[in-house]
Amino acid sequence: MHKTNLDIKENNEAVIIKAIIESKSISRAQLSVLTGLTKPSVTTITKRLLDSSLIEEHEIGTPSSLGGRKPIMLKFNPKSALSIGINIREDGFDGTLNFLDGAVIDHFSKNKITISEENTLQELVAMLNMFFLNLPSTPHGVIGITISIHGTVENNKIIFVPHYSLDSIDLVEEISKIFMVPVYLENGANLAALAEYAFSTKYDNLISLNVYGGIGAGIIEKGELLIGHNGQGGEVGHTTLYPNGKLCPCGNHGCLEQYAANDIVISTIEKKLQRKSISLSEVKDLYYQNNQIVVNSINEMAYHLSIGVQSLVAIIAPDIIFLNNPLSKEIPEILKILNDHLSSRFSKDTTVLNSPLGYNAIQLGTTINNTQRFLNVKNLKFI
Ligand SMILES: [Zn+2]
Incomplete structure (x- = not known):
């Protein structure tokens, strides 16, 4: 059973982790200035994020001229959890297992098959099983499965797909029941846009x-x-x-x-x-x-x-x-x-x-979608 054990509900936690991700490396004092949160708040929140392995401490720079220690900096730990993305193409499936920064751990493709209501769930479960059998050990495990649909999607439901029909199966319900992780459906072009936003500009x-x-x-x-x-x-x-x-x-x-x-x-x-x-x-x-x-x-x-x-x-x-x-x-x-x-x-x-992302844009978009939902943040930029 794979279940996330972190639930970032606190808005301030989301603000802090977003600031850490986007700054790449930042001190607690800088976080306090950047976010407007008090230093004790920053200390409490960053301790919780450190305890959950979502962030890490590291030392950089030189000690101040008065002596003293090198400043302790904080950075995001993208290897604290795993993301899975599936792209349902017109004639096959691509699946990727990533760390939260989009780094690819494993991927599978299945080509030249006719996508249908009869075979899609079975094919997706088979591919997901291959990932779940060989998951690297991480504190949070798989935090989400995002499925890219080449059609219109609203509120995690497929509205219309021009090239195949998936009307009679509830992919979200079926897959989340089997793998016990959140499952999201999203339009492929929207996922590509999320990826360009996060990585390209x-x-x-x-x-x-x-x-x-x-x-x-x-x-x-x-x-x-x-x-x-x-x-x-x-x-x-x-x-x-x-x-x-x-x-x-x-x-x-x-x-x-x-x-x-x-x-x-x-x-x-x-x-x-x-x-x-x-x-x-x-x-x-x-x-x-x-x-x-x-x-x-x-x-x-x-x-x-x-x-x-x-x-x-x-x-x-x-x-x-x-x-x-x-x-x-x-x-x-x-x-x-x-x-x-x-x-x-x-x-x-x-x-x-x-x-600049080309065909990888959709898969990177699935990682961004899973990561944003897991961390309860929006507008994430890794650039
Ligand atoms: Zn038309």
Whole structure:
């Protein structure tokens, strides 16, 4: 049985641990100044956090000129607990066991399977069992399992998933009953946004634009995820590009993702080149060999994406946008073309960058989600 033995309910404890994590290394006196809490309060709270192994003491710097000891500093101990993240893709599962700073301990993947209501629970339990059989010893054990869903999620319930149905199973109930740890469901783009917020930028307003099989945006405004009604905020892939365009599984015509999703662009290139399949690196090679079919397809994709980005900027006005897309990682010119198209008064000052986290963003987001809920903190930054 794995159960957490810490329950940070005290707001002051949450304030202190967040300050310790974000400062990397801090003294009790500095904590008192930073948080406005009295020194005796800081001493009491940090003792409890030390006793629970969530923080550690270490010595740095030089003793004061009057002699005396080196100051004792405090730092977060990410190895005090474990986090598990599962990503339910369109055709498989990825699972990762992490320490609380995102450091990977173990991971498993299962590919090329059809996700269904019949097999999903069984597959997830089998993967989780592999983790639980070999857990490293830590004071708190596994503090949460976050499951990434490529669909809309609200209040830990799946609302809609376009590529598979999981309607009849309650993953949260079933998995938490078996493993006795908190289980959270979250939209993949939202998890990616949490990860970018924590690891990639000091900004508080950002968009993580995830362009894979579909297109979804995770939006963070002033450190908070913008979820929207039924978790439908950020479904930018289903904004209309061409009102009489291609039919989308969502029921509308001409949705952005029908023209600019990574997998759709690749299958269009395959069709035009009359190939059965083509890898990312082949697309990259053909692009740099100036193959006109590939160059034109990439240009069109970047142009279509720029329209989606322009709308996002006009409505949300983020400080920064992270494009999380396998093709633009291989062909950075996509980013340049996209930025060149952003010419309106609203969008020309917004920076669009390739995501530094790439495919790992979702898994890192699961760790951030578990850690924030365990520590009762929000807006955590590890950068
Ligand atoms: Zn659609």
